[in-house]
Amino acid sequence: MRIGGVEITALARLAPMAGITNAPFRLVARECGSGLVTSEEMDAAALLTNHPHADAIAAHYPEERPLAMQLLGKDADLLARAAEKVEGLGADIVDLNMGCPMPKITGKGKGAALMRDVMGTALILRALRKAVRVPLTVKIRGGWDDEHLNAVEVARMAEAEGVDAITVHPRTRSQRFTGKAPWTIIGEVVEAVSIPVTGNGDVRSMAEARRMVAETGCQSVMIGRGALGSPWIFDETFDALAPAAQRERKAQVIARHCELIRTHFREKYALIQMKKHLAWYTEGLGHATRCRAEIFQTRSADEVWDVFQRYWTAAPADAA
């Protein structure tokens, strides 16, 4: 798939997830085969004030590229200036978040609230289109709620405003992340526009990713929660490996991820990130619940690593 001038060679890619898809996790996902990675949402206003948190979110490794940076906001001028900034920082694609369902975001007119104001969002996209030369994309939901399913209308508007590609997470804002994602809406958007459409929602394996493509006609697939604790989901060769080789590959990826976390973040935040990701990596290990409880008691990166290693080594060779 091509998004503007950016070639994306793999079918599946990592979805943006706030507090999770930071530089170390994105790089690991890229190395496992994710065709593109996207920063977590970055508030345009915060980014422009050089807020330390926003700067940390914008940090990335050159090896992650192609990298999309996602903006959150509702003010066309602020968003356009933030887009110029992230283009300058190395974004290969600028993505507008039109899907965040959190009340603290939608209450300020941002995220999924943009789906309710199609004309206003057209003006935002026009300003963004003028502001950057890199491709512009949007990530939308099925609509605000079941009474307002307007993904097709929003997608047509976005295409008319010069957007290069669209990601559809077909749940509505009111569904948040519950219930089953209605993939049919992805297919309706594919039918309605000629720009590439990426489908997203409930994909837990490459086989499911291919099923989504077959059922909806989307050109690529974004995987979020299915990649937590298993970034090797993007590795097309992984499933064919023998159990021992799979375990070896997982061990390498986990060690690489933790090393990146420890070198990228300051100690306190590195520990938070290691706890979070190592807890996900316990999935499938024997005594995972006990291991997770011990992980959350630890007070240093060395300690959390030792706890994980103890359970990993004790697990039978065909576990995890």
Ligand SMILES: Cc1cc2nc3c(=O)[nH]c(=O)nc-3n(C[C@H](O)[C@H](O)[C@H](O)COP(=O)(O)O)c2cc1C
């Ligand atoms: C913890 C969490 C944080 C998320 N943060 C973002 C975000 O920053 N930007 C965004 O567009 N979507 C965000 N999402 C939505 C995901 O990108 C994705 O659309 C959603 O999880 C559905 O895909 P999945 O079923 O593959 O997880 C987030 C989802 C989760 C679970």
